[in-house]
Amino acid sequence: MPCKDDDTPARQSIAVNPNCKPDPADVHTWLSLVGDRADTKGTRVMHGCLQPVYHGHVNSAAGFASAKMRVGLAADAAPWTLGAARAEVLLPLGADDRLSDPQTLMETVDAELPLKARALLAYFTFTFPTPRIHEQYELVRDFTRRCIVDTFEVGALIVSHTPHRAARAQLPHVHVMVPGPRRLTAIGLGEWVWPLADKRAHELVRNAFLEVQAGWRRDGLQSHPNGTAAS
Secondary structure: OOOOOOOOOOOOOEEOOOOOOOEOOEHHHOOOEEEOOOOOOOOEEEEEEEOOEEOOEEOOHHHHHHHHHOOOOOOOOOOOOOOOOEEEEEOOOOOOHHHHOHHHHHHHHHHOOOOOOOOOEEEEEEEOOOOOHHHHHHHHHHHHHHHHHHHHOOOEEEEEEOHHHHOOOOOOEEEEEEEOOEEEEOOEEEEEOHHHOOOOHHHHHHHHHHHHHHHHHHHOHHHOOOOOOOO
16 A cells, blocks of 8 residues: 555554454344544544454444445435445546445345455545544545555445444544445456455554645645545
8 A cells, every 4th residue: 555654653453342242233233343443633544444243233334334224314214315425436547427326336245246255445544633524534635546546456435434423422433335346347246355444454544544634734735635624
């Protein structure tokens, strides 16, 4: 990953949800999650790989992604209704424009799942204090475009969550879901991209994100695509 910073201080990756039992109402029990310690100051990154079956729970890329988009809505809200603050699909050059729709993208992943597949999507969450919700979103979007989508030729669904709007204490955060994770070309989904799915993915992506984040803070948001002047 070109954005990786070899000088980033070492952090320990820990299991976020060890020994959890799948709960249909909690998507974070549908997969094993690895991340930074909860008491980590500043930025925390979490990673998981959604498998077709996890401890007996049958998963789907569409079901997981739709749940992330419907956050904050009533349980009977229609699938793919947007309750999150913002959602967007990023595609690599040459990918089919129809896959820019979240539902089409994730349902394609499920429909074209190879036999004996080990993964449906790679999942990342970026959490850090921010003076403005749009600044957090643009930073994660820029990182995702440059260091994930363009580097690995994959698609990505970005979803911004703002818990304070539901009177919750959690920090705002941005989820990134990478379908497959598989390369996405003009002819469709291709080979697996295991660096985004295996046990090294958390450290790889976290260190790269910290480097990009440091650059934004050092240079000022105005020097980055879609950025605004830092507060």
